[in-house]
Amino acid sequence: MPDYLQGGAMSQTDERAPSELLNPRKAELTERVEWFIVLRWMAVAGILVAVPAGKYILKLENIAEVEILLLATFLLLLNCGYALAARSIHRREMDGEAHDRAIGLFVSIQIVLDLLILTALLHFSGGIQNPFSFYYVFHVVLASILLSRRSAFVVAGLGTSLYSIMLLLEHFGLVSLRPIEPVADSYSTGYVAVSILAIGSTLFFGVYMATSITARLQKKEAELAKALRDVRDLEANKSRFLMLVSHEMKSPIVAVRSILDALYLTSKDCLGQRGAQMLRRASERADSLLTLTKDLLTLARQQTGTADAVAMPVDMLNLTRSCLQLFRTQAEQRGISLREDYPKAPVTVTGDPNSLNMLIDNLVSNAIRYTPAGGQVSVGWRVEERRGVLSVVDTGIGIPEAEMPIIFQDFFRAQNAKKFTASGTGLGLAIAKNIVERAGGAINVSSVEGKGTTFTVTLPIAATPGKATQEPPQGD
């Protein structure tokens, strides 16, 4: 297999479920909520261990163990409820926005209840003395990840308020103090140990939370970078493939057409009318295949960014005149009158002369192709506010209104166009649009089916209208 066909992106498989791949944010949120619930199981277990440890090992005898254990039980039951609710949210079929809203509400409820319970726990285990008040941090961190920035600040405000209310109530004696440490000159070993444990666990847990988020972000970033690389490789492979195919296809078609035409010239008299006609038809078919191949090559060049290597001042009026010269015979044969209208002042545009020539060629050949005998094609230039405006107006078959938005797409041919004539690749307008956009201009179309079509191209006029020159053709 040639190397340009071995796309790295194509051979890789992604083992994630399709729904997750299609909606990564949904999957991400669901996972975070599960994480939140797991942390709460750990918190309940922590309380169940900490209370007897504090009381019997660290000798913090004033701990209100009954109230605290009741609170822990309440938290345990709540968490069971959360786990069930999470499962139900996950199962329900919801669109992205509804899912985000449901998760947001669910997380908010959990955070508010958690803060209330934490405040109550702190109150029953020493109030201001309890160094585990650091644990408010975790809720703030979690809220920052899962909720909006504004909500995270609200959570910070709520935490601060609840802690302040507890302290003020205790300070003014509105609730009774539950000191774990008698006020003295020195703290007991147990209190020091608890304080160290509190700060240590806060810091380490904080790092764990933050790093698990950044690790996730870094992984996401790497995945995105890889996806972008893959897409670019694929695009490059596609264009390389197109170029190769076009090149290799062109030579034999050129040879076939040359031979057929030479044969027609020299042998038409001995072939008889039918034979000669068939030879002509074969030549025309080879010609349309050649046009398609050339258009594909042009499109591939435009897509790889290798088109329009030249940017020079181009005299558009001269270019248009000589381009139309080549259509005169064709128009006459088809019974179409070809009109030209130019301003007195020159129209000089910066761009690639070959591409600009192709632009006019495509628009005019389309106009002639889709105009029935007796019709008219008018090509004109005018200058409007430092812009050159080209209009190609025909009295042809027009474009159906429903198909107007897609006429510039690759390979598109309108239904009535296909009926009118078999020739045409459906690439001409896509190419024309690319050329105009590369030259910093715009292309517009207006059409009435059955009446005719007008293409209007607006191109910026070169800043200093220098000597418009022409470039030798590049063989390909």
Next chain:
Amino acid sequence: MSKRVLIVDDDPDIVEAEKLILESRGYHVDSATDGESGLAKAMDSKPDLIILDVMMTTMDEGIRVAQQLRRQPGLKHVPIIITTAIGQVTSLKFSPDDEILPVDAFVEKPVKPAHLISVAEALMGGN
């Protein structure tokens, strides 16, 4: 004596087709399939017209052959037609005195027989 045309093109089918077209008008046609042998044949036989393909072994072989031909005393004034499938008709003027592309005419491939004949006749005069 009939006028002589030298075709230099690496595609033998193109050579054959162009040969058929020109021979039908009574020209004597010789051919070469690469730049080097084309140059040698031209110096040897002094044709009345040379038809050169642009892309042969290299992208611009035909152009370089044209430049070489212009430097040969006996071939300086022999008209040259350059052919290539450039994909787009351009409104260029060709001059045998051009430094880069010293050719008399350009004919796009696939060549249309009537066009090739009229260009050849215009450059050589009738046969």
